[in-house]
Amino acid sequence: MPSTSVALTPGLASFLKSLKTNPIDTSIDNLISLLKRRQIRHSRSCATATAYLLLRVISACRTTDAAKLIERVQSVGRRLVAAQPREMVVGNIVRRVLGLIRDEAEDDREADFNLSEAGSESQPQTPRVPDDHSDSLSGRFEGSDRSSSRPPLSQPAPITMFSLLSHPEPEASLPGTPASASPSGKMLGHTPSKDIRAEVLEGVNEIIDELGQVDDQIAAYALDHIHSNEIILTHTSSTTVQKFLLKAAAKRKFTVIHAESYPNNHEATHATVSGNSTGDDEILSTESFQKPLIALGITVILIPDSAVFALMSRVNKVILGTHSVLANGGLVASAGTRVIARAAKVHQTPVVVVSGVYKLSPVYPFDFDSLIEYGDAGKVIGYEDGDLVDQIDVQNPLYDYVPAELIDLYITNLGGHAPSYLYRIVSDHYRKEDINF
C-alpha cells in the first residue's frame, strides 16, 4: 500500500490523491487491490478511477507508436478487469480508451495521407469526403456536420473546414441526440504531428468530464418522464435516480415510494431519503450535500422491500438505477431489482432504467450466474446469531440480473432508448476489436 493512502480510508478519493505522487506501477497495483477488496464499489467511482489511471498510464508511456500504446493500455486493462471481472464499467472505460487510441492512430495515418494529397491540391478548404475512408463511411459522415457545434476544445489547433471534414467523428452518434452528449472522446483540432498521445489524453479527459456530467445530462430528461401527481417507485440510493427525481421535483409535485434495499444499501437509502447524510466517502462530497427530495416538498414513503408487491398497484412508474447494462438490454442491478421489475410487469407499470452510457457494456450474458456477486452474509444474519451462522447457508447476493423484457425504457445521457436498441449504442461506443481485449 502506498504511504499516502494510509491516512485515508482506501477508496476513490485516496486513490486519486495517491495517483499524482505514486509511481505508475504502484498506482496500478493500488487500484487492482482496491477493486479486489471492493473498496471502490460504485460503478462511477470505478469508472473514474480507471479513467484517471489510464490517463496516467498513457502520459507515462513514452512512445509515439499507437500499437505500443494500445498494447500497454490493453495489458493494464486486462489486469484491472481480471481484478474484478464483474465490475464491467472498468472494462468499458478501457475499451473506450482503446477505441480512442485506434481512432487517433487511424486518423493520423489518414491525415498523413490526406495532407500529402491536399498539399498537391493546395486548397485545403475544399469540402471533400475522403473516399479512402473506411467501411462505415456513410454512418460516420453524418456525425461530421454536427461536430462543428461541439464546444471548442482547449487546444488551439487551427480548425479548418478541411480538418473538420476530413476527420469526421468515428463514432457516429445518432441524429437527434444532443451534441453535447456525444460520447466520443475525440478532439477536433488535429495537428498532423506524430504524437497521438496528447490527443488521446485529451479524449480521456473528455471521458472523465462525461463521467462527471452524466447524471445531470440524464436528469435533463426527467421532465419528459415524471408528471404531476405520479407515484414513482424506486430502489437503492442511486445518485443518478436521485438527481433525476430532484430535477423533476423542481417543477412538479409527485410522490416517491422508496424501497430500502435491505441489507446491502439500506443505510445509504435511509440517509438519502431523510437527507441526513452519513460519511460515505465513495459518494463524492458534492453529492452528499445534495438536498433530499423531501426538502423540495416531495412526499417520500420509505417501505421495506417486501412491501413492493403490495404497493405496486398504486405505482405509476418504476425508476431504477443500475450497476451495469448489458448489450442485450438486460441489466445487472442491485439485488431485489428483479422482483421489483417483475412486480411492475405484473401490474403493467412501466419500468424506466436510468443509466449513464458508460455503464453500457458489450457483454452478452450467456451465463447469468457469473455476473452475480455475493456479499457479506453477516449483513443478513448478524454474528449475534452465531448458532445460526454455523448451521445454515446464508446468502447475500449483491446483484440481480434483470432480463430485457422486464424493462420498458432506458434513459441514458444520449436520451431514451428501447432495450432492443441498446446493441446499437454498444456498437457506436466500442470497437469490435476491443470487445475482447
Place this chain on the structure above:
Amino acid sequence: MANSVDSAQTSSPSVPTSAPATQQSTDMSSQPPSQPSSTGASKPAKQPKQPKANAPAAGPGEEKLTGAELKKKAKAEKVARRAREKAERETTGGAGAGPANPTSAKKGVAGAGAGGKDVPGQQAQKGQKHRRGSNSQPSATEQKKKQEDKSVAVFGHLYGQPRRTTIAGAGKEVHPAVLALGLQMRDYVVCGSSARCVATLLAFKRVIEAYTTPLGTSLSRHLTTHLSHQITYLSTCRPLSITQGNAIRALKLAIASIDPSVPEASAKATLSDFIDSFIREKITVADQVIAASAAQKVQDGDVIVTFAGSSIVKQTLLTAYKQGKKFRVSIIDSRPLFEGKNLARTLANAGLEVQYSLVNGISHAIKDATKVFLGAHAMTSNGRLYSRVGTALVAMSAKERAGGVEVPVIVCCETVKFTDRVALDSIVVNEIADADELVPSEPQQQVTGLFDPVAAAAAAQPDPKKGNSKTAAASAPADTTPAPDASPLSNWKDTANLQLLNIMYDVTPAEYVDMVVTEMGSLPPSAVPIVHRMSTNL
C-alpha cells in the same frame, strides 16, 4: 350465523334504565325494564363522557312511548349525541377523524363479515371512549396530529388508534390472562394467526373459568358482553386476526346456544370443552393432517422455498424430514420481523439443510427451487392468499421465472383461516404496524458500536495532518457521523414529507397459488368460498 346475531344481541345487557339506554337498546324495548344493578353500575362508569343532558330526556320518554317510537327516538338521540361529541372533539384539537376510523377498522377485523360484528363494534367504541377519557386531552390531540401527518394517504383507511402501549386504562373487567396476552400479541411474542387464535381461546377459557354470572342475568346473556370487553382490549393491542375473529364468532355462538336454565358450573364446563375441542379440531389436529398431506408433496431431491416463518410449513417440513425424505429448504425472510430466523433455527437444529436469504435474494433462491410452500394468514373468498407481506413476491417469482418451468406454489392453511371477505389488492385489507419498527434498532447498533471508538480515533487522526481540501471534504462527513449515532431515520417523525410505511400483509393473486392444502383436503384456491361455507354451516 344469523341466529348468532339475534341471540348475541338479546343476551347483551340491554335496556339499562338510564343514560346508556340511548346507546344500547335500539331493539330491546320489549324487554322488561327492571335490570340488574351490576350491569347498570358498570355502564355509567365506563362512559364518563356521556353527556348528562340525555339522561333526563330519555327518562320520561321511556314510560309512554311504544317500542318502535322508543327505538326511533333512541337512534335520533344517538346521532345527535355523536355529532355533538364530534364537534366537541374538533374544537379541542382537530382530532375529529379519530372516533370514526377505529370503529370501522375494528368492526372490519373483529367482525370479519358475519352479522355478529355489531356487538363487538359497539363495545369497541365504548372502550375507546373510556380510554380517551383517561388520557390527558392536549397530549393526545397533539400526538394525533403528528400521526395523521405521517400516515400514508393510500392507506388512510387503515390507520386507526395507535396500538396500546401499556395496560394502563384497560377496563377492570379485563382478565389478567387477557391483559398479558394483549401485550404479548402487541410485541409479537405471540405471533402468527394460528398461535394468536389458540392463545386467545386459552385465555378466554380462563376468563370463563373465572367468570361468575351476576345476579339476575343468565350466563348465556351476560358472558358475551363480558367477553366483548376482553375482545375490545385485545383488538386495541393489535387488530384481531381472521382466525381470532372466526374463533370468537364460534365461541359466541356456543355461548348463545346454551340454555339459560343450565346451571352455571355445567355451562362453563361445556364451554371449556367447546374451546378445547375447537382448538383440537380446527388447529392441532388440522395441522397434523395438513402436515401429513403436504409432506407427501415433498420428494427426494426437492428444493423447497418458503417465506418467513409459518408454523404449519415448519411442521410439514419436519414431518417430511422424519419420513426420511432428502430435500433442501431455502428460507426467504424480510424486515422487520425476521420470522424466518426461528424457522431456520428449528429446521437446522432438526438436521435439515437450510439456506437463508432476505427478500433481495428471492430471484436467486427461486432459481433452483422445485416447490414453494407458503403459510397463510387467511384465504379470502376470492381465492387470494392473504399472508405476511412479501409472500406475493415469492409466489410471483415462482410463477414467472425466466427459465420457463413454473414452480408449484402450495399453500398450507387450516380452514379456520378462511374468511368470506374479499380483497383485490393489498390496500383494501391490511394491517399497519408501527413504522418505528423499520428504524434500525439499538441492539444492532451496539454490535457495530464496538468499532466506534477506533473509527472515531481514526477519523480524528488524519484531520490535523491533512491540509488538502479534498481530504477535508472527505473527512467532513466522517466527523458528522458520530453525532447522529443512530440511524438517519431516528427522528423521521420530525422530518417533513418523510413517511415510513410498515404494512403487515399482502394479497397474493389466486393465479399464483396452485394448491391449498387444508385439513379437508387439497383444493384449488377457487374452492375456498365453498369450503368456508361448508365449515361455517356445520
